[in-house]
């Protein structure tokens with residue numbers, strides 16, 4: 001009998017990861033907070049709200065019962081939006097047992113403080129529970145469809161890294177890379193969301209491939225500077241969770257952050273643009289969080305700063321672009 005996993009967060013990504021695990025024959029419990037949605041998933045064997053058109057594999061069981069999901073598995077995979085991460089851990093805490101291991105795939109930082117999600121785990125669950133983070137260029141729909149995908153797993157426990165990477169790995173479709181730089185892997189997933197908004201904005205304004213590529217390249221430099229200031233290694237940002245995810249989300253319209261930027265560039269107001277996406281747009285909050293963190297660290301992030309000005313202070317996007325172009329010349 002293969003090890004079972006409980007996935008917390010039945011949105012598009014939680015469901016897609018549950019597909020990968022259950023296809024590998026791991027009994028997979030997909031917990032969601034909305035009992036009506038869960039009942040529908042149990043009846044239809046499909047998450048028509050977030051991942052329509054994909055029939056659940058046999059080993060995937062949706063549940064709305066938190067106690068049951070916690071008791072069913074040793075491996076707990078949290079995939080709620082980052083702003084709900086702390087509440088999710090607090091709800092799970094009363095059911096945590098000594099054998100549990102925690103993995104999260106939420107991309108973002110703590111709202112209002114810009115702290116890494118590892119610090120939220122430390123505050124709520126302490127240091128005993130083995131922990132790992134998943135990040136990388138992985139659109140939910142392509143994973144659910146079983147299309148070839150690679151991801152990064154980072155853990156403080158080599159045992160957990162090895163166990164969970166084997167559980168996810170599928171020789172036909174899913175490749176897992178290990179990276180022991182927990183900080184770099186988490187930070188890449190948050191900052192790329194901000195830059196993807198910028199790439200969408202640039203494209204929405206009708207700027208071309210040159211502008212988009214400049215944003216990706218200089219965005220990578222900003223992400224790396226911030227990460228290194230926090231203790232990450234610069235090499236991590238050249239991997240799946242850095243450059244990989246940055247390129248994916250800046251260049252493909254499956255990205256909700258990019259589509260949000262496109263909508264803004266085409267003239268929609270922030271709230272209307274978010275509403276038009278219909279799923280989580282992590283980068284909106286991440287922009288504020290990265291802004292806080294960059295200030296704290298004394299790290300210059302001109303692209304992120306201009307995106308912050310557009311989203312939170314109503315600066316016209318064209319003015320923001322001009323502010324970037326007219327900066328004093330500098331070395332790469």
Ligand SMILES: NC(=O)C1=CN([C@@H]2O[C@H](COP(=O)(O)OP(=O)(O)OC[C@H]3O[C@@H](n4cnc5c(N)ncnc54)[C@H](OP(=O)(O)O)[C@@H]3O)[C@@H](O)[C@H]2O)C=CC1
Pocket residue numbers: 009010011012013014032033034050079080081082084087088105106107108138139140141278279280282
């Ligand atoms: N989708 C993707 O391709 C990828 C997503 N990610 C990351 O995964 C995380 C989740 O995103 P994703 O699944 O795409 O988002 P979706 O918008 O598709 O779904 C969000 C899910 O989270 C649930 N949720 C929201 N708030 C809470 C809460 N307080 N407690 C419990 N559940 C909650 C929602 O429930 P309800 O329906 O009731 O609101 C919904 O099921 C994000 O951090 C994202 O960056 C990472 C890689 C790829």
Ligand SMILES: O=C(CO)COP(=O)(O)O
Pocket residue numbers: 107136137138139193196245248249254255256257258280281282
């Ligand atoms: O993180 C993602 C792919 O790796 C998903 O990106 P979006 O949240 O922009 O859709």
